Amino acid sequence: MKENKTNDQELNSIVDVLVVDDQAMDQKNLSDYLKEYDVRFAIASNTNEAIKILADYPCRLILIAANLLEDDSFNIVQKIRAGSPSDVSIVAIIEKDLEELKAKCFNAGLDGCFTKPISRIELVGVLTHFLPDEVLSTKNIQVKHEVEGYKAIDLGYLKEISMGDIAYEKEITEKFIEIVSEEINDLNNCLVAGDYEKLKRIAHKMLSTIYVMGLGPKLSAHLQAIEDDDLTSDQYRYRVELIAMICEKAKEEAQVFLEQ
Structure with a gap:
């Protein structure tokens, strides 16, 4: 298991995000992006590693490569649901924007999908959508949440x-x-x-x-x-x-x- 540590402290009892992906480049990209936010994360290279991590660390959000889901016939989804808190969210990372694969993921009980190449904006959107507000709150930063002059967007x-x-x-x-x-x-x-x-x-x-x-x-x-x-x-x-x-x-x- 690879894990994110802040100030060289051991990973806390709860993992905000678990990445399950067998591709080293995807692991690196997601790790680099996740380090930019105040989230605790762990990385597993296969479904067996993922189950072992989840046995030790409750997790809020799981990002899992679709090829690993298909190789496992999506059985990992039920294993995760059975052994994790009821509010855990599972999101698939898919190679292409394939409607058939997306449908399989949703039918298997996943909460969402996003496609490669992994971009910051999609990851930020997934984190914002599935993680509690308190997880994403950046410490020691005061921000005005409404910028004058904009009617639709809020920066x-x-x-x-x-x-x-x-x-x-x-x-x-x-x-x-x-x-x-x-x-x-x-x-x-x-x-x-x-x-x-x-x-x-x-x-x-x-x-x-x-x-x-x-x-x-x-x-x-x-x-x-x-x-x-x-x-x-x-x-x-x-x-x-x-x-x-x-x-x-x-x-x-x-x-x-x-x-x-």
Whole structure:
């Protein structure tokens, strides 16, 4: 087991994030990103290591490579659920944005998926969505959570996690604009095709994307309604149009922030 230690102290009794991945490069990328935040994490190279770690350390969030899930016929999911706290979240890391694989993951009881190459903005979104607020609170940093002049976005969380790194803030903002543009396009395409199952999966993914720019209070309820509720075609369209309108405004404000 590889584990994160802060100030050379032993890992505490609770692990915030457990990464289960057999690829050294993915382990390194995730480790580098996780070290930027105030989270305790451990890394396992296979499912057997993961079970051993979970026997010793309760965990809040598990990020697991989809190939390991498939090799194990997804049995690891039930083993984790049986031996872990009921509120543990399990998120798959998948090689490509494959709808069939995503469907398998959700059917097996996973809480989410995100794709390689692993980006900061997706990881930040996953952490924000699945970890308690107190885990992600950056110590000794005072942040104003509402920046005057913006009606849609709230840069408070981004500025908190960046710890003053302007280049990092700009990188995350650029990725947000890119990813949310793709997701809105995908939502609209699903509406046209009447593919509501795929629409639900995209809405679930967007729940991770929106948090980094402070859009949770404005969009979470609409995205969760698409994902969880039995809506009519007109209701789906209404929700998507509202989400798209807010996201377009958010993109405009994000671009203004980039140009400052």
